[in-house]
Structures are given as C-alpha cells and as structure tokens.
Amino acid sequence: MINKKHLFKILVLLLLIGLVVPFFTESYVISLCSLGFIYAIFAMSIDVLAGYAGRTSLCHGAIFGSAAYMTIYHVTVSGGDPFVAAIYGIIMAMIISLIFAALAVRTTGVYFLLLTLALGMIVWGICQRWTSVTGGENGLRGNIRPEWLMSAEHFYYFVLALLVISGLMMWRFVNSPFGLGLKGIRESESRMRSLGYNTTLHLILGFVISGIGAGLAGVLYAFFNSFVSPSSVALTQSVKGLLMVLVGGVGTLFGSLVGAAVLISLENLVSSFTQRWPFVMGLTFVLTMIFLPSGIVGKLLTNKR
Amino acid sequence: MTFFFFQLLNSLTFAALLFLVASGFTLIFGLMKIVNLAHGAIYLLGGYITYSVITMTGNFFLGILAAVVALALLGIFEQYLLKFAKGVDLRQVLITLGLAVMINDISLVLFGGDTLSVPVPEFLKTSVDFYDITYPKYRLFVLLFGIVVFIFLMLLMNKTKLGALIRAGVDDRETIEALGVNISRIFLITFMLGMALAAIAGGLGGAFLSLYPTADSEILVFSLAVVIIGGRGSLLGAALGSIIVASLSTFGQVWFPELSYFVIFGPMALLLAFRPNGLFGKPI
Numbered sequence: 001m002i003n004k005k006h007l008f009k010i011l012v013l014l015l016l017i018g019l020v021v022p023f024f025t026e027s028y029v030i031s032l033c034s035l036g037f038i039y040a041i042f043a044m045s046i047d048v049l050a051g052y053a054g055r056t057s058l059c060h061g062a063i064f065g066s067a068a069y070m071t072i073y074h075v076t077v078s079g080g081d082p083f084v085a086a087i088y089g090i091i092m093a094m095i096i097s098l099i100f101a102a103l104a105v106r107t108t109g110v111y112f113l114l115l116t117l118a119l120g121m122i123v124w125g126i127c128q129r130w131t132s133v134t135g136g137e138n139g140l141r142g143n144i145r146p147e148w149l150m151s152a153e154h155f156y157y158f159v160l161a162l163l164v165i166s167g168l169m170m171w172r173f174v175n176s177p178f179g180l181g182l183k184g185i186r187e188s189e190s191r192m193r194s195l196g197y198n199t200t201l202h203l204i205l206g207f208v209i210s211g212i213g214a215g216l217a218g219v220l221y222a223f224f225n226s227f228v229s230p231s232s233v234a235l236t237q238s239v240k241g242l243l244m245v246l247v248g249g250v251g252t253l254f255g256s257l258v259g260a261a262v263l264i265s266l267e268n269l270v271s272s273f274t275q276r277w278p279f280v281m282g283l284t285f286v287l288t289m290i291f292l293p294s295g296i297v298g299k300l301l302t303n304k305r
Numbered sequence: 306m307t308f309f310f311f312q313l314l315n316s317l318t319f320a321a322l323l324f325l326v327a328s329g330f331t332l333i334f335g336l337m338k339i340v341n342l343a344h345g346a347i348y349l350l351g352g353y354i355t356y357s358v359i360t361m362t363g364n365f366f367l368g369i370l371a372a373v374v375a376l377a378l379l380g381i382f383e384q385y386l387l388k389f390a391k392g393v394d395l396r397q398v399l400i401t402l403g404l405a406v407m408i409n410d411i412s413l414v415l416f417g418g419d420t421l422s423v424p425v426p427e428f429l430k431t432s433v434d435f436y437d438i439t440y441p442k443y444r445l446f447v448l449l450f451g452i453v454v455f456i457f458l459m460l461l462m463n464k465t466k467l468g469a470l471i472r473a474g475v476d477d478r479e480t481i482e483a484l485g486v487n488i489s490r491i492f493l494i495t496f497m498l499g500m501a502l503a504a505i506a507g508g509l510g511g512a513f514l515s516l517y518p519t520a521d522s523e524i525l526v527f528s529l530a531v532v533i534i535g536g537r538g539s540l541l542g543a544a545l546g547s548i549i550v551a552s553l554s555t556f557g558q559v560w561f562p563e564l565s566y567f568v569i570f571g572p573m574a575l576l577l578a579f580r581p582n583g584l585f586g587k588p589i
Contacts, residue, residue: 056395058402103574106581110394114340114529118573121526125566235522239402246399279410285403289396290389 007254014257018160027152031224034156036264037163038220043244043256044170045213050242051251052174053206054186055112059100059120060214061237066123067093067218068228069134076142085144086219093215094208096123101207105200108189120238127230139229144222159220166216171253173209182206214241236278243285249295258296307437312555318444320551321451322514325506326524327531327543328458329499335475335538336495338394342401343383344503345525346408351376351507352516353416356423365426372504379408380500384493409521418518423511447509454502458540471495475538527554530569534576536586545584 022030042064050056070092074085104115127134134140149155173179184192185199193199222228231237244263248255263284270280292299326348334340341347351372359368383404390396429443462468470491473481482488506524507516514520530550535542550569557568576583 056399103577106577110334110338110340110398111581113395113398115533115577117342118526118529118533119570121522121529122566122570124522125526126564129562129566130564236406239406242399276410276414278413279407282403282406282408282410285406286386286400289400289403290386293390293393293396 011254015164022153022156030152030156032264032268034152034159034224036260037159038217038224039241039244039264040257040260041163041166041220042214042217042241043248043260044167044253045210045217046241047245047248047250047253047256048170048174048210048213049207050245051253052179052186053182053203055105055108055203055207056242057104057116057210058113058235058238058242059104059116059123060210060241061235061239062120062123062233063093063096063100063211063214064218064221064237064241065127065228065233066096067215068222068225068232069127069140071219071222072140072142072144072226072228073133075144076140082144082146082223086223089219089222090212090215093211093218097208097211097214098204101204101211105203105207117235117238120233120235124230124233124235127233134230137230139227139232141227143226145226149223155224159224162216162220166213167253167257170213174253178202178205239285240281243281243288245295246288247284247292247295249298249301252295252297252301255295255297262296311438311440312559313552314438314440314444314448316552316555317548318448318451318513319555320547321448322506322510323524323527323531323547323551324451324544325454325502325509327528327535327547328454328540329502330528331532331535331538331540331543332471332495333499334532336471336478337397337492338478339387339397339401340529340532341383341496341499342398342525343405343408344499344528345521345523346405346412347376347379347500347503348507348510348524349516349518349521350379350408350412351504352423352511352520353412353421353507354504355508356421356511356516357416359424365424368423369505369508372508373501376500376504377497380497381493383500384496405521405525409518412521413518416516420515420517421511422515423508425512441513444513447513450509455540455544462540467491467494527569530573532583533573534583536583539583539585542583542585 018033021033042060046057046060049060067089071082071085071089074080074088075082080088100116100119103119104112107115128136130136145155149158174182181192181197181202184195184197185202189199192202221232225232240263244259245256246259247262248257248259263281266280266284267277270277288295294302326344330341330344354372354375355368357368358371359365362368383401386400386404387397390400425443429446432439432441433445460468462472470481470486473486474488474491478488510524527550531543531546533546534549535544535546549572553569553572557564561568
C-alpha cells in the first residue's frame with residue numbers, strides 16, 4: 001500500500017496540513033494538536049531505542065517527567081528564565097538517561113524492560129516523597145510560558161517546528177553509521193563486539209540521545225501544561241509512550257507520529273463520555289499486542305512487500 | 306537497641322510479605338521466561354477482595370480464600386491471553402502490562418480511591434511482650450506464615466514430581482517438552498500458584514500496609530528488586546532478596562525518610578554491576 005517513497009510525500013502533505021490547521025479550527029483543537037506533537041516527539045524518542053537498538057524501555061516517562069520538573073522548578077522556585085530552564089531540563093534528562101543507561105544497557109529483552117521499569121519507579125518514588133523540592137503529591141505549578149508563546153497558535157507553531165526538527169534529527173540519527181551500528185547490536189551484540197565495536201558505549205550513547213528526545217518532550221510538556229505532578233513521571237506515562245510506538249509500529253519512527261495521533265484522539269474521545277480512559281488504554285495495549293504486533297505503519301509496510 | 310530490634314522485626318515481617326509476592330513472581334519468570342507485570346495489580350485486587358468479603362462475612366480466612374479462588378481463576382484467563390503471543394517473550398510481558406493497567410482501573414471503579422485497611426481477626430489483635438518490646442501479634446503471624454510458605458514451596462520444588470518438572474522447565478524448557486511432558490499444564494499450575502500467593506499477600510498486607518490505588522506499583526517494584534537481586538527462578542534467592550530489600554526499605558524509611566526509595570536502588574545497581582543475573586540466577 002505504501003512504500004518509502006510514498007512516505008516522503010505523505011509526510012510533506014501532513015506538514016502542509018499541519019501548517020494550515022490553526023486557520024480552520026478553534027483553540028481547543030489547536031492545543032490538542034500541540035499535545036499530540038509533544039507526545040509524538042516523546043514516542044519517537046522511545047522508538048529510537050526500542051526499534052533501532054532493540055531495547056524496549058519503560059523508564060522514558062521518568063526522563064520526560066524529570067525534565068518537566070526541572071523546567072518548572074527553575075522558573076517558579078529559582079525564578080530563572082524559561083529558556084535557561086528548558087536547557088536545564090534537557091541537561092537533567094541527559095544526566096538521568098546517562099545513569100539509567102550505565103545501569104541497564106548490559107541487559108536485554110525482558111530484563112531490560114524490568115530494570116528500566118524499576119529505575120523509572122525510583123524516580124517516581126523520589127518525586128512523590130521528596131516534598132521539599134518536588135512538592136510531593138501536589139506537584140509544582142506555575143505558568144512558565146514566555147509572553148510570545150502565550151497564544152495557542154504561537155505555541156502550536158513552536159511545537160510543530162520542534163517536532164519537524166527533532167523528527168528529522170532522529171531520522172538522520174537512526175540512518176547514520178552510528179544508528180546502523182545500533183541496528184547491528186539489535187541483531188547480534190556478540191557479533192558487533194567481535195567486529196571491534198564498543199557495544200556498551202554505543203548503547204549508552206544511543207540511550208542518552210533517545211533520552212534527549214524524551215527530555216525535549218518533557219520540557220515542552222511543562223510549557224504546555226504549566227503543572228507537573230508525580231503522575232507525569234509515573235509508569236503510566238512510559239506505558240502511554242510505549243503504546244504509541246507499538247500502535248504505530250516499532251522501528252518506523254513515522255509510526256510514532258501515527259501512534260501519538262491515534263492515542264491522543266482516542267484519549268480525548270473516550271474521556272468525553274467516560275472516566276475509564278486507563279481501562280481503554282490497557283485494553284488497547286492488550287489488543288494491539290495480540291492482533292497487531294507490528295503496528296499500523298508496520299502492517300502497511302509489510303503488506304507492500 | 307530496643308528501637309533497632311523493633312525495626313528488625315518490622316523488616317522481617319515485611320520480608321515475609323514480600324516473599325509471598327516475589328516467590329510466585331520469580332517462579333513464573335524462571336519457568337516461562339516472562340514476568341507477570343500484573344502481579345502488583347493482582348496483589349492489590351486480592352487485598353480488596355479480602356477486605357470486601359471480610360466486611361460482609363466477618364471471617365478473615367474466608368476473605369483470603371475468596372481472593373485466592375478469584376485470582377487463581379483470573380490466572381487461567383491471563384494464561385489463555387498469553388497463548389496469543391506464544392514464543393515472543395516481550396510481547397507476552399507487554400500483554401501482562403496492559404492487563405495490569407486494566408485490572409487497576411477496574412479496582413479503582415469497584416473499590417474507590419480511598420485508603421482501606423483489612424480488619425485483623427480478633428485473636429491476632431493483641432500484642433506480645435518480650436524483654437522490653439511490645440509487638441503486634443498480627444505481624445508475627447505474617448512472619449510465621451511467610452516461613453511456612455517458604456518451607457512448603459521448598460518441599461514442593463525439591464521433593465515432589467511437580468516440583469521436579471518445574472525445576473526441569475526452568476533449566477531447559479525444550480528438552481522436557483520433547484520428553485513428552487505437557488508443559489502448558491505446568492505453566493498453568495505455576496501461574497495459578499503465583500497468583501494465589503499474590504492474592505494471599507494482598508489480604509495479609511492489606512491489614513498492615515493498607516490498600517490504596519498506587520500500592521500495586523509499589524509492591525511490584527519491591528518484588529522486581531527482590532527478583533533482580535535474588536535471581537530469576539530461585540526460591541532461595543527470593544527469600545534472601547526479600548530480606549535484603551525489606552531491611553533496606555525499613556531502615557531507609559527511618560533514617561532517610563525522603564529518599565527511602567533510593568536506598569533499595571543503590572545496592573541493586575551495585576549487585577547488577579557484578580552479577581547481572583542476581584545472586585542465584587541462571588542466565589537466560
């Protein structure tokens with residue numbers, strides 16, 4: 001149905017639609033789209049690791065959340081500039097992913113999933129209990145958007161631009177020799193090691209780069225939501241991001257965009273008439289894993305062949 | 306000194322509870338090479354069911370029994386779902402993760418978001434005195450129960466035919482299948498056993514840790530830490546891991562209340578650096 005050439009055309013078309021959307025819709029839809037873009041960046045960052053390095057992570061929500069915490073903390077408590085805060089947020093994400101990477105990259109498969117789950121939960125536990133810094137259950141609140149990003153349209157274009165830039169960068173990254181090295185490790189780590197690659201370092205760097213993506217999404221989320229609480233760091237956040245990747249298709253990057261769009265729309269739709277969104281999300285997860293393990297985009301790509 | 310001894314008892318009773326959850330968890334992990342991420346949700350649901358049945362009938366043991374039966378049945382259902390992704394470990398684990406999210410949401414609908422405490426049976430409500438310590442009988446009962454389950458599981462694994470089959474399955478799944486053993490049935494029995502143990506833990510733990518909507522992920526992380534430290538599929542590892550994790554957590558809470566979560570993580574990371582498969586684990 002679609003192949004790589006068509007994919008490029010589709011992406012350009014989507015971008016054009018994205019550029020004109022604010023002219024035709026109300027501000028509620030615009031901010032929903034902005035949220036979708038933020039989650040698309042988040043999901044792509046998970047896919048870099050899950051799809052290309054073969055390491056399915058459940059700690060990206062923690063990286064995302066700590067970047068958001070850092071950003072809001074710097075502006076509201078330390079009284080800093082929002083853009084310095086954004087940079088601090090991304091540095092925070094890098095530090096956390098470096099620590100996680102150093103501990104987790106030696107493991108694979110289910111063990112990696114477990115370990116990252118435990119590591120992510122520790123961050124959640126700290127956000128919950130370290131009340132003097134994180135505000136505990138109440139979280140941190142504060143409108144940190146600078147003046148020129150206040151309107152929904154401006155923020156929309158800002159996030160769209162960052163989505164395009166970070167998407168292109170991640171695409172370039174996974175297709176670079178370094179990214180191919182990651183793919184090689186996914187296929188056979190021992191073979192890559194005997195070819196002379198420092199696989200541990202390779203994976204750590206891959207993890208940190210994926211963590212930067214999650215951190216960027218977290219910073220944008222802080223700008224978007226003006227509020228962060230332990231639930232932004234919790235396992236549910238990682239599960240949501242991972243589900244987007246899985247629904248779209250692991251290892252396709254573009255799939256993460258589709259997955260984010262599907263999930264955010266579904267969440268919005270379901271939440272409009274019931275409070276049972278978590279149930280629907282869990283059900284979507286189970287059904288995807290049973291009936292559509294390669295995801296929407298993955299399915300379309302294989303049908304072509 | 307009294308304080309230290311008191312905290313030590315707290316650690317041991319908490320360890321007994323953790324062992325109940327983690328033993329089933331580690332057996333499933335060892336045998337089927339998957340982790341049941343719904344284990345925390347099962348624990349919480351088990352606690353809620355125990356609570357409801359006790360408030361209805363007033364009988365503590367009936368409550369536990371109801372939870373065991375209900376969740377063992379849920380275990381059959383989960384095992385059935387997992388068959389759809391046979392042979393792909395990661396997909397199976399992700400199914401259990403989705404299931405965990407669903408079970409938690411159902412629990413929230415049925416039992417609300419308030420903190421509930423399972424009522425302790427009358428004859429365990431008092432405390433015992435020895436030397437200068439007064440300690441609640443109920444927690445000692447949990448400790449005793451944990452030890453009994455440990456002995457029972459050790460006997461089951463080492464002295465019975467079923468145990469021999471499970472151990473053989475942990476070591477080499479393909480070979481024992483080729484020898485004509487119906488491995489699916491062994492899987493199912495182990496799964497139900499693990500679920501039943503988690504349900505009991507929910508009932509027992511609900512009385513002194515109380516039940517609330519995020520209790521499931523807390524207990525899940527504790528059991529993950531136990532299995533990571535103890536090693537996949539090892540009962541002895543689960544017992545030792547439970548004691549280590551429970552002591553770190555209990556003393557951590559006393560000494561560094563804000564960072565207690567961090568305290569279980571340091572040693573876990575250290576251990577992983579030297580023994581990636583845990584204390585008693587075998588590589589996959």
